[in-house]
Amino acid sequence: MAEPVAAPAPAPDGEPGAVPVLAIAGLDVRYGQSHVLQGVDLVVNRRPLSLIGRNGMGKSTLCNAITGLVPAFGGSIKLYGDELVGLKPHEIARSGIGYVPQGRRVFASLSVEEHLKMVARRGSDGWTIKKVYELFPSLEARRKNGGTQLSGGEQQMLAIARALLLNPRLLIMDEPSEGLAPIVVEHLVKTLHNLASEGVALLVVEQNLGVALSISERIAIMVTGRIALETTALQLAGDEAAQRRYLGVSTHIDTGVAETAKP
Amino acid sequence: MPKALVDFLTVLLNGVTLAALYFVVASGFTLIFGLMRTTNMAHGSLYMLGAYAGVSAYTATGNWIVALVVGFAAVVVVGVVIHLGLLSRMAGQDLRQALVTIGLSIIIADLLLAKYGGLTYQIEPPSFATGSVAIPFVVNGTYSAYRLFMIVVAAAVYAGLWLVLNRTRIGWYIRAGIDDRDMLSALGVNVSRVFLFVFALGAGLAGLSGVIGTTALSISPSEDGRYLLSSLVVVIVGGMGSLSGAVIGALIIGLSEQIGLFYAPTYSIFITFVIMAAVLAVRPQGLLGRPA
Numbered sequence: 184m185a186e187p188v189a190a191p192a193p194a195p196d197g198e199p200g201a202v203p204v205l206a207i208a209g210l211d212v213r214y215g216q217s218h219v220l221q222g223v224d225l226v227v228n229r230r231p232l233s234l235i236g237r238n239g240m241g242k243s244t245l246c247n248a249i250t251g252l253v254p255a256f257g258g259s260i261k262l263y264g265d266e267l268v269g270l271k272p273h274e275i276a277r278s279g280i281g282y283v284p285q286g287r288r289v290f291a292s293l294s295v296e297e298h299l300k301m302v303a304r305r306g307s308d309g310w311t312i313k314k315v316y317e318l319f320p321s322l323e324a325r326r327k328n329g330g331t332q333l334s335g336g337e338q339q340m341l342a343i344a345r346a347l348l349l350n351p352r353l354l355i356m357d358e359p360s361e362g363l364a365p366i367v368v369e370h371l372v373k374t375l376h377n378l379a380s381e382g383v384a385l386l387v388v389e390q391n392l393g394v395a396l397s398i399s400e401r402i403a404i405m406v407t408g409r410i411a412l413e414t415t416a417l418q419l420a421g422d423e424a425a426q427r428r429y430l431g432v433s434t435h436i437d438t439g440v441a442e443t444a445k446p
Numbered sequence: 447m448p449k450a451l452v453d454f455l456t457v458l459l460n461g462v463t464l465a466a467l468y469f470v471v472a473s474g475f476t477l478i479f480g481l482m483r484t485t486n487m488a489h490g491s492l493y494m495l496g497a498y499a500g501v502s503a504y505t506a507t508g509n510w511i512v513a514l515v516v517g518f519a520a521v522v523v524v525g526v527v528i529h530l531g532l533l534s535r536m537a538g539q540d541l542r543q544a545l546v547t548i549g550l551s552i553i554i555a556d557l558l559l560a561k562y563g564g565l566t567y568q569i570e571p572p573s574f575a576t577g578s579v580a581i582p583f584v585v586n587g588t589y590s591a592y593r594l595f596m597i598v599v600a601a602a603v604y605a606g607l608w609l610v611l612n613r614t615r616i617g618w619y620i621r622a623g624i625d626d627r628d629m630l631s632a633l634g635v636n637v638s639r640v641f642l643f644v645f646a647l648g649a650g651l652a653g654l655s656g657v658i659g660t661t662a663l664s665i666s667p668s669e670d671g672r673y674l675l676s677s678l679v680v681v682i683v684g685g686m687g688s689l690s691g692a693v694i695g696a697l698i699i700g701l702s703e704q705i706g707l708f709y710a711p712t713y714s715i716f717i718t719f720v721i722m723a724a725v726l727a728v729r730p731q732g733l734l735g736r737p738a
Contacts, residue, residue: 250632276634288629292621301618302633349634 281351465700496653525649685735
């Protein structure tokens with residue numbers, strides 16, 4: 184269940200952790216007639232949070248609403264207490280949200296180096312191109328290559344790298360493991376752990392339950408435009424009934440095939 | 447040297463210098479239509495607007511550089527107004543943009559006719575490009591210094607645009623914004639402002655080329671259609687959004703026009719469009735265009 188900590192009480196004594204990184208309350212999004220997000224309540228803190236759910240449940244729409252790419256019909260999204268609803272996408276990005284979208288969406292016309300130089304700010308004391316290359320050495324090796332000449336894993340690194348150069352306070356990743364080889368996913372998970380330990384808050388949308396469980400301790404499950412359950416990775420891993428009910432899958436490796444379940 | 451060869455070399459040089467003018471006119475169109483995919487059928491009118499603004503400035507000051515700057519700046523302002531007031535509100539709607547800009551071009555042409563009448567105007571070349579230069583292989587052994595200077599201008603415009611697009615942050619924004627507008631905005635870039643800049647720059651280049659063309663040839667009502675057409679052909683033959691493609695397109699159009707005029711005057715325009723049709727039959731994306 185959503186914790187009732189969304190009350191926007193900025194700590195007057197400046198104590199860190201009192202204000203959630205991201206507090207979403209009653210968020211509504213509609214596309215024409217369809218009500219895609221129906222009163223979403225979700226809180227992201229310093230520790231990584233994975234958002235899982237089946238296809239078409241509204242996970243990507245939630246990412247797009249947070250980043251301002253689709254308009255919110257109602258509700259509130261606050262980053263460290265500051266309202267984001269109503270801001271333009273570039274203002275939201277500048278206020279501290281880095282976005283790694285589904286399908287990476289690297290720019291076909293730009294080389295790796297141009298991607299990074301474009302986003303990097305001079306004289307910033309956070310993420311620099313040098314630091315990003317240290318995190319992803321294979322990007323430096325391919326810095327003259329065009330965005331779409333990279334492998335899927337390299338494109339994912341580039342999408343993360345360019346988002347990091349914004350020095351985000353929160354990194355939102357939509358399906359980062361999609362289409363990547365298992366060994367690449369392993370490296371990705373390790374990278375995300377490193378980022379989390381460096382203080383970057385993470386909201387990761389995943390279809391792959393195994394990846395979600397290995398990224399974060401906290402898991403939120405989305406069903407038809409609502410947060411149906413918030414739990415811990417440990418609990419969910421052991422609760423096959425919940426897995427079947429909310430996700431229609433089971434992590435039980437022996438079954439091999441994902442089962443679908445009627446709600 | 448045999449006369450036929452001298453004639454031919456002269457025609458070639460005429461073709462190249464005309465191509466230089468066509469390239470400068472089309473360079474703005476490459477940005478607006480080729481890269482940004484905004485259907486601006488008023489590009490010829492922006493050329494004409496720059497030309498007449500330049501004529502007024504030249505009449506007032508007698509200074510060619512001032513005329514050039516005024517031609518550029520006046521059309522930048524008009525471009526900003528057109529983009530903010532009309533075209534940015536219909537992004538991605540080709541047909542609507544085409545109709546609105548055709549309407550605009552009629553209005554601009556009539557306003558200019560009301561103000562300047564049906565006369566033909568010319569601007570005198572700047573002092574550093576007046577008279578003629580001795581070139582042994584052309585007719586009479588001399589050639590207009592200003593027409594040679596146009597090649598320099600075209601080269602400068604090419605180099606300037608290439609540097610902006612490939613070596614500056616705004617250039618990366620432009621290319622990325624054309625690839626994926628939403629993603630670029632999610633990286634903290636105000637894409638509307640980037641596209642406004644592109645439109646204003648493209649319009650300004652049309653105005654600048656108006657002054658350059660009026661100095662080389664002249665300006666009179668109905669020139670707008672000619673330059674819109676040449677720009678369309680240059681950008682389509684060269685390949686949408688390719689700067690080098692626009693150079694090649696301009697050379698093909700300029701040379702074929704001059705060669706046609708000299709050797710087969712009746713078929714001159716016909717030749718230009720046969721070339722365009724042939725290129726599109728073989729490479730629908732244009733010579734240097736990326737496949738859609």
